[in-house]
Amino acid sequence: MKQPDTDPIPRDPTCEEMQQPSRRAVLALGGAALACVAGAKAVRWATAPRAEVFVARNQKYDRDLEQTIQDGLQSCGFRPRQFDGKRVLLKPNLVEPSREIPQMTTHPAVIIAASEVFRRWGASVRVGEAPGHVRDTEMALVESGVGEALRDADLTFADLNYEQVGWRRNRGRFSPLKGLYFPQNVLEADFVVSMPKLKTHHWVGLTCSMKNFYGILPGIKYGWPKNVLHHNGIPQTVADINATISHTLAIVDGIDCMEGDGPILGSLKHMGLVLVGKNLPAVDATAARIIGLRPEKISYLQLTADRLGPIAESRIEQRGERWQDSANAFQILDEPHLRHLRATPDGPLVS
Numbered sequence: 001m002k003q004p005d006t007d008p009i010p011r012d013p014t015c016e017e018m019q020q021p022s023r024r025a026v027l028a029l030g031g032a033a034l035a036c037v038a039g040a041k042a043v044r045w046a047t048a049p050r051a052e053v054f055v056a057r058n059q060k061y062d063r064d065l066e067q068t069i070q071d072g073l074q075s076c077g078f079r080p081r082q083f084d085g086k087r088v089l090l091k092p093n094l095v096e097p098s099r100e101i102p103q104m105t106t107h108p109a110v111i112i113a114a115s116e117v118f119r120r121w122g123a124s125v126r127v128g129e130a131p132g133h134v135r136d137t138e139m140a141l142v143e144s145g146v147g148e149a150l151r152d153a154d155l156t157f158a159d160l161n162y163e164q165v166g167w168r169r170n171r172g173r174f175s176p177l178k179g180l181y182f183p184q185n186v187l188e189a190d191f192v193v194s195m196p197k198l199k200t201h202h203w204v205g206l207t208c209s210m211k212n213f214y215g216i217l218p219g220i221k222y223g224w225p226k227n228v229l230h231h232n233g234i235p236q237t238v239a240d241i242n243a244t245i246s247h248t249l250a251i252v253d254g255i256d257c258m259e260g261d262g263p264i265l266g267s268l269k270h271m272g273l274v275l276v277g278k279n280l281p282a283v284d285a286t287a288a289r290i291i292g293l294r295p296e297k298i299s300y301l302q303l304t305a306d307r308l309g310p311i312a313e314s315r316i317e318q319r320g321e322r323w324q325d326s327a328n329a330f331q332i333l334d335e336p337h338l339r340h341l342r343a344t345p346d347g348p349l350v351s
Contacts, residue, residue, distance in 0.1 A: 049310045051279035052076040053286045054319040057326055059255050059274045065113035069251055072276030073117065075319040078249075084122035086190035089158070090114055092253075093196045093212050096133040096264055097144035103258045103268045106197050108149035110253045110274070114195065115155055128185050130160035130215050132225040133264075137161060158185040161219035172243030174303050175236035180244055181221040191247050192216065194280060198254040198271070198287055200262035200332050204234055205298050205341040206291070207263045208284040209250035209277075213241045235299035242280060242308055250283045251276050259291075259330035260350040267350075273326055281309035282316045289313070292329025292348070293341045 054072035059065065092106035115125045127150060131140045137159045141147030150157050163183035170179050186192060196212035204211070214226050214237075222228040229237040242248070254273030258266035273290070277283035281304050285295035295301050295311045305311045331350040332338050339349075 049279075049306060050315045050317060051277065051282035051310055052317045052319050053279075053282050053323075054276040055286065055290075055321050055323050055326060056274045056276075057272060057321050059272050061107050061109040061255060065110060065274065066116050068274050069110075069114050069276065070117045072251070072274065072320065073249075076249075076276055076278050078278070080121035082121075083118055083191070086123050087188060088118045088123040088125045088191045088193060089185055089189035090118075090125065090127045090193045090195055091212065091216055092127065092129055092146065093207075093215065094129045094131050094134075094140045094144050094146060095215070096131070097140050097146075099143055099145075101264075103256045103266070104197065104199070104264060105144045105146075106195050106253045107255065108145050110251065110255070111146060111195060112149055112153050112155075114193065114251050115153060118193075123191075126156040126158055126185065128158035128160045128183070128216070130183070130218055132214060132219075135161070135219065135224055158183070160185065160216055163218060165218055165221060168244055170240050170244055172236075172240035174239040174243070175232040177232055177237065177240060180241065181218060182216065182245070183218050186216050186245065189247070191249060192245060194248060194250045196250070196252055197258065198252055198273070198275075198291070199258035200260060200266055200291070200330050202261055202263075202333055202335075203337075204238075204300060205293055205332065205338055206284065206288050208287045209252060209280045210242050210284050210300060210304075211238050213245070213248075214238070216245070217241065235303055238300040239303040239308070242304065248280060249276075249278050250280050252283065252287060254287070254290075257291075257330070259332070261333055267331070269328075269330055271326065271328060276320075279309035281305065281311050285311035285313075286316060286323050289343070290323050290326050290328070292327065292343045293332075294343050297341045 054075050056068045097105045118125050134140045160183040165181040166187050167179050194209040194212045201207040252275035257269045259269040260266040288295040329347050331348045334349040
């Protein structure tokens with residue numbers, strides 16, 4: 001008996017093509033994917049944060065700092081009408097003042113010059129600080145010369161170490177702290193202006209506008225020298241403070257600075273600079289480059305990069321003068337945790 005013909009199962013070309021796409025299809029799909037990735041990168045680059053930082057050279061305490069600060073504010077996008085009727089809190093650095101070490105604290109002339117600019121623009125101005133190493137704030141005002149300058153300028157001082165406080169949720173969450181206590185003057189201010197002295201720091205390498213905000217947290221809650229913050233991590237709590245408060249800007253006293261064993265025991269380094277900026281990470285990144293440090297290696301700048309502001313040089317628009325024209329490497333301690341911060345391996349060290 002003749003067996004029926006047994007033809008093979010018909011081929012389904014559609015199914016096969018789906019299972020084994022042609023080389024042309026693979027290339028097309030790969031090209032589309034690469035285009036999507038490139039497009040996404042382009043979008044991220046275009047939408048990533050950018051900021052302006054103003055640098056002024058050849059500055060002196062007995063010259064017209066008011067004009068310099070006004071030029072810096074306006075070149076970074078501020079306008080007088082933004083401050084009309086607003087409350088401005090100036091926060092200098094009075095960490096542990098001594099008449100023998102003037103490079104440790106913000107110079108009174110810079111504070112007064114900034115206050116005059118904001119008052120001329122219609123703002124209500126006061127100066128506030130919570131010295132981290134000194135419980136006697138009156139002594140800090142006397143030793144720094146700030147107290148006398150404020151009296152002459154008819155400016156009010158707020159002792160942030162002992163003020164009534166309010167609690168705010170920690171918006172950074174870099175540290176385990178669920179919230180932070182801020183003095184009333186900080187909470188009520190429309191603008192909080194960080195006015196640091198440009199210095200090296202023996203733990204994190206640089207102390208400038210962001211680290212200066214340790215001094216807005218009250219000693220009655222955080223101790224002296226802000227032990228609660230130290231125990232929860234300096235980089236993390238610096239990032240948390242800056243993430244939680246808003247409406248900030250920076251005016252940096254970089255005229256007489258401190259290098260070496262900063263922020264207290266270092267040596268005088270004359271730079272003649274004033275820096276101004278709306279975005280504090282961008283200001284500190286620029287300051288780091290000026291003093292010969294790599295901002296991307298500074299721990300608190302690593303944490304906040306592109307979240308609170310840009311630190312990449314390509315995203316910081318220079319105003320005033322180029323930072324490169326002011327670059328002058330500072331001495332830093334010869335310690336393992338600091339060596340990697342130097343922009344050049346043979347940068348200046350101090351034992």
